[in-house]
Amino acid sequence: xxxxxxxxxxxxxxxxxxxxxxxxxxxxxxxxxxxxxxxxxxxxxxxxxxxxxxxxxxxxxxxxxxxxxxxxxxxxxxxxxxxxxxxxxxxxxxxxxxxxxxxxxxxxxxxxxxxxxxxxxxxxxxxxxxxxxxxxxxxxxxxxxxxxxxxxxxxxxxxxxxxxxxxxxxxxxxxxxxxxxxxxxxxxxxxxxxxxxxxxxxxxxxxxxxxxxxxxxxxxxxxxxxxxxxxxxxxxxxxxxxxxxxxxxxxxxxxxxxxxxxxxxxxxxxxxxxxxxxxxxxxxxxxxxxxxxxxxxxxxxxxxxxxxxxxxxxxxxxxxxxxxxxxxxxxxxxxxxxxxxxxxxxxxxxxxxxxxxxxxxxxxxxxxxxxxxxxxxxxxxxxxxxxxxxxxxxxxxxxxxxxxxxxxxxxxxxxxxxxxxxxxxxxxxxxxxxxxxxxxxxxxxxxxxxxxxxxxxxxxxxxxxxxxxxxxxxxxxxxxxxxxxxxxxxxxxxxxxxxxxxxxxxxxxxxxxxxxxxxxxxxxxxxxxxxxxxxxxxxxxxxxxxxxxxxxxxxxxxxxxxxxxxxxxxxxxxxxxxxxxxxxxxxxxxxxxxxxxxxxxxxxxxxxxxxxxxxxxxxxxxxxxxxxxxxxxxxxxxxxxxxxxxxxxxxxxxxxxxxxxxxxxxxxxxxxxxxxxxxxxxxxxxxxxxxxxxxxxxxxxxxxxxxxxxxxxxxxxxxxxxxxxxxxxxxxxxxxxxxxxxxxxxxxxxxxxxxxxxxxxxxxxxxxxxxxxxxxxxxxxxxxxxxxxxxxxxxxxxxxxxxxxxxxxxxxxxxxxxxxxxxxxxxxxxxxxxxxxxxxxxxxxxxxxxxxxxxxxxxxxxxxxxxxxxxxxxxxxxxxxxxxxxx
Numbered sequence: 043x044x045x046x047x048x049x050x051x052x053x054x055x056x057x058x059x060x061x062x063x064x065x066x067x068x069x070x071x072x073x074x075x076x077x078x079x080x081x082x083x084x085x086x087x088x089x090x091x092x093x094x095x096x097x098x099x100x101x102x103x104x105x106x107x108x109x110x111x112x113x114x115x116x117x118x119x120x121x122x123x124x125x126x127x128x129x130x131x132x133x134x135x136x137x138x139x140x141x142x143x144x145x146x147x148x149x150x151x152x153x154x155x156x157x158x159x160x161x162x163x164x165x166x167x168x169x170x171x172x173x174x175x176x177x178x179x180x181x182x183x184x185x186x187x188x189x190x191x192x193x194x195x196x197x198x199x200x201x202x203x204x205x206x207x208x209x210x211x212x213x214x215x216x217x218x219x220x221x222x223x224x225x226x227x228x229x230x231x232x233x234x235x236x237x238x239x240x241x242x243x244x245x246x247x248x249x250x251x252x253x254x255x256x257x258x259x260x261x262x263x264x265x266x267x268x269x270x271x272x273x274x275x276x277x278x279x280x281x282x283x284x285x286x287x288x289x290x291x292x293x294x295x296x297x298x299x300x301x302x303x304x305x306x307x308x309x310x311x312x313x314x315x316x317x318x319x320x321x322x323x324x325x326x327x328x329x330x331x332x333x334x335x336x337x338x339x340x341x342x343x344x345x346x347x348x349x350x351x352x353x354x355x356x357x358x359x360x361x362x363x364x365x366x367x368x369x370x371x372x373x374x375x376x377x378x379x380x381x382x383x384x385x386x387x388x389x390x391x392x393x394x395x396x397x398x399x400x401x402x403x404x405x406x407x408x409x410x411x412x413x414x415x416x417x418x419x420x421x422x423x424x425x426x427x428x429x430x431x432x433x434x435x436x437x438x439x440x441x442x443x444x445x446x447x448x449x450x451x452x453x454x455x456x457x458x459x460x461x462x463x464x465x466x467x468x469x470x471x472x473x474x475x476x477x478x479x480x481x482x483x484x485x486x487x488x489x490x491x492x493x494x495x496x497x498x499x500x501x502x503x504x505x506x507x508x509x510x511x512x513x514x515x516x517x518x519x520x521x522x523x524x525x526x527x528x529x530x531x532x533x534x535x536x537x538x539x540x541x542x543x544x545x546x547x548x549x550x551x552x553x554x555x556x557x558x559x560x561x562x563x564x565x566x567x568x569x570x571x572x573x574x575x576x577x578x579x580x581x582x583x584x585x586x587x588x589x590x591x592x593x594x595x596x597x598x599x600x601x602x603x604x605x606x607x608x609x610x611x612x613x614x615x616x617x618x619x620x621x622x623x624x625x626x627x628x629x630x631x632x633x634x635x636x637x638x639x640x641x642x643x644x645x646x647x648x649x650x651x652x653x654x655x656x657x658x659x660x661x662x663x664x665x666x667x668x669x670x671x672x673x674x675x676x677x678x679x680x681x682x683x684x685x686x687x688x689x690x691x692x693x694x695x696x697x698x699x700x701x702x703x704x705x706x707x708x709x710x711x712x713x714x715x716x717x718x719x720x721x722x723x724x725x726x727x728x729x730x731x732x733x734x735x736x737x738x739x740x741x742x743x744x745x746x747x748x749x750x751x752x753x754x755x756x757x758x759x760x761x762x763x764x765x766x767x768x769x770x771x772x773x774x775x776x777x778x779x780x781x782x783x784x785x786x787x788x789x790x791x792x793x794x795x796x797x798x799x800x801x802x803x804x805x806x807x808x809x810x811x812x813x814x815x816x817x818x819x820x821x822x823x824x825x826x827x828x829x830x831x832x833x834x835x836x837x838x839x840x841x842x843x844x845x846x847x848x849x850x851x852x853x854x855x856x857x858x859x860x861x862x863x864x865x866x867x868x869x870x871x872x873x874x875x876x877x878x879x880x881x882x883x884x885x886x887x888x889x890x891x892x893x894x895x896x897x898x899x900x901x902x903x904x905x906x907x908x909x910x911x912x913x914x915x916x917x918x919x920x921x922x923x924x925x926x927x928x929x
Contacts, residue, residue, distance in 0.1 A: 096264030379584035398426035418444020421455035631749035796922035
């Protein structure tokens, strides 16, 4: 109980600790995780830094840059922005170069100015705009240099106001960006670009100027600290107690809290305990006593939890032929595979971290070649989820080669980054492929390293080469997208004593497809129910694999037969329109469930927005309004509920034979209207269709274990579930392949014969005769009606898919099979329900793998199925196999 890693939380709010399940179930997975955190802290007697809080504050001021981060700059090194009237703001005028010009043509003695940004810390010497920069020229001239300088400094302030920008198109179609003041043109920048590009350039200039702004931010900072002490762990009964004293630092408060946990008898003297906190205090004392007890049995009892009282069996729906991923490890037996699966499930619950890299956007850096002085663009491998201490994204590697343009650098990145990440997972590549020192050139030697590790990255990862290499090998080895030749696939390594390597089952022609496949895998790994074990095909070992569970039984069953009956009910429900409910969960994610039939009452309105739908739910909860039971022209009775502002707020989904049965249905449904949890926010395939489903919790027969952010993903999951349930196909078993090869097989295969097998003889001997007088030199082996192997085959089909279910369709398909079969081969057609089909396929796969073929043959010839087509029943009767007529 003290170790949080022993806790696992299911999507339905169930908490498991080791082999025990917490008796209470919580409404959401998020709240259940909170309860698990609190319980482990209570039993582990571990205070959390989150329990310390600031109890007093002092007023502070600080200078922040454009990104709201504190800066080491001081106001006296900056210029006050007098145009910012609602806040105290400064600008760095040193970020701009001002050139005073006193040689204006035809204007001797007059002075003007130009203004441009400082590029890379240095002004451009030739007076031209910096690369990707701008250069404003004063619209007016001045009497003195001081006046021109004052005008330039005023322009810097005017640049900070977006409303001062004005793009004017000239006669030639090119534009000038003007900076105005009260409608008067102050300075202009001739872009040489058309309107759209000039407008974009104006926005870029505004952003560059905004980065030079600094703002004085006033606020408060903590000056004294206290701590919380909690009694209880559930919200309803949890009490928060505060320390009586306050402390000069958060560390001092934390030390005091630790001291209280180690000496609980001081509780009343350290925190304020009220008279209403008795139950929480008793729980705390009981836990302390249990933790210190040498006889835990004094504080435990064994009882079956409510879920287990329902039964030990459940069912799930998954497409077993659609493996999403498989674990590359082999396990010698089922038990070791199951144990490894549980370990993998625990690791996944604790969280999986893998390298994410930026594959577009700002993935290049412009640098000057140290030899030629020419600028080049270098591509970078930048992480999405690893950071420098400053909060910036970590740059793992930067290309040695500089490219003439940013596009060429990005193309080189796309061609190389997967190969490089694969190589970076091996220590031997650091040096030949990856330089440990910064080296860059526009024309590097062809046999030199491809990339180098930036200095700041080495510092961030430990500094020493061995530490840096170890960190980078671990990080890059966890990158999930791999390439083999022209094929892309995904693979995920989960660290452990023996790491788990999950490899996606599909291969793809593009990186984008592999990335989508990996995203699908990660969505499934969030729920351990999607992990399975199986006997590997063609080898006596077991594997772990990942497949999507599309539906899971909402309850449990006492027997296996009851569970299979539940499967039949689930399939039957899917044939009824309206039994699949797509809804929004309380955590704002989306999923679906399946009910056993239509609800008694339905809300007939749909809404254009979720907000309108939610407002309607708030209006409907608890409102039973005016109830009516009305007889229609057909003589049947219907039910409805009217509200004052909403006629027919609820209408019945069925009609009834009598007024009494209609009233009974209405009375039974009314309690559902009073419970808020029964109102499911429903949505349909139409993006503007939002409804309300009144749920009777007792009718839910299946849930979808996954949740999605997008409603479209739920619709797609429903389609996958229907496709899996309605999967068609058949198995064809040629009996000649089952025939015994020697007399040792007779004991196994005897069930195929009428009576005792004829001593496994291949000779045709007539009853009561020593030999056939007409027998040829080579005796035939076929005895019609007695040889169960020759010229006969069994066809097995699922009875429930949508196209196969109607009896007429079954007859059409049977006749087609009889027509297409060779004339000398007789067919026995078996339509199997889910239970029988599962049992058949389990044995059939074992026989194909060479395992326990006797079990399959005995099942095939000695099983009595409830229903057989007429001709197949006659075939079974002819061969003395079980059939409905001889039960």
